[in-house]
Amino acid sequence: MSRFRSLLQSSVIAAKRALAWNVEDLMPPTEKLVFDFNSKESLKRWHLYSDSEYGGLSSASLEIADSGSGLSGIFSGNLSSDLAEGSTWRMNRSGFCGMRSKKLNDFIDLDAYDTIALKLKGDGRCYISTIYTENWVNAPGQEEDNSWQAFIYVPSNNWQIAKIPLDRYLPTWRGNVIDAQMEMNPSRIVGMSLSVNAEGGVPGAKCGHGDFRLEIDWIKGLRTSDNFIG
Known part of the structure; x- marks a missing residue:
């Protein structure tokens, strides 16, 4: 009888261990690398844009350089609120660059x-x-991706890891926040960007025309909550 109980107890312990292993195996890792900037090859995944496409004079570049502790991406350039001489474009907003x-x-x-x-x-x-994210509406004239x-x-001169909860991203349309109840679908992300404007931003941040420089190591997704349901 004692041998049977020992066998049963061993079976129960083994089953619990197997169940725990299976649960952990099904859980995704706590972080997921989305983009990194540790080689020139990584630059091929990005393109630049600025108000120069519409007659503005802002300019931007993206390159890989040694930051002293390894390779990283450098997004830099100059923001200008002026328009090119003879430009016929009418812009409500100039002085912007993005990648x-x-x-x-x-x-x-x-x-x-x-x-x-983002580091x-x-x-x-x-x-x-x-x-x-994917535009699930796909109505006529609404073919653009949904943007959030x-x-x-980003303070000067020090590396930092900026963490932004996904529910802090606001739905926008061409740079303007949409006053509508919308919910992001994080499983259907089609791309990401980083951009900078000459005006606007949070209180205390540097603004105005002139040079800008942002170094980027990586972009990741994080799971900070234990409430994940697979």
């Missing part, structure tokens, strides 16, 4: 994560983090 990821072959699935983390070294300006934006204030 946006190119179209992906598949979606970025961050459904298991609740936060975007950055800035210049005291406020930058804008944008997440683009959040400000990132």
Whole structure:
């Protein structure tokens, strides 16, 4: 009888261990690398844009350089609120530059994560983090991706990890916040961008025309809550 009890107890313990292992195996990792900037090859995943496409004079570049502790991306340039001489464009807003990821072959699935983390070294300006998701409406004239934006204030000269909960990203349309009840679908992300404007941002941040410089190590999805349901 005691041998049977020992066998039963061993079976129960083994079953509990197997169950615990299976649960842990099904849980996604606590972080997911989305983009890194540790090689020149990584630059091929991005393209630049600025108001120069519409007659403005702002300019931007993106390169890989040694930051002293390893390679990182450097997004830099100059913000100008002026227009090129002879320009016929009429812009409500100038003085902006950005870097946006190119179209992906598949979606970025961050459904298991609740936060975007970016390792950055800035210049005291406020930058804008944008997440683009699939446009599930696809109505005529509404073919653009849905965009969600959040400000990132990056102090000067020190590396920091900025963490932005996904529910802090606001739905926007061409830079303006949409006053509508919308919910992001983090499993259908089609791209991301970082941008900077000459005006606007959080109180205390550097603003105005002139040079800007942002170093980027990586962008990740984080799971900061234990309430994940697979």
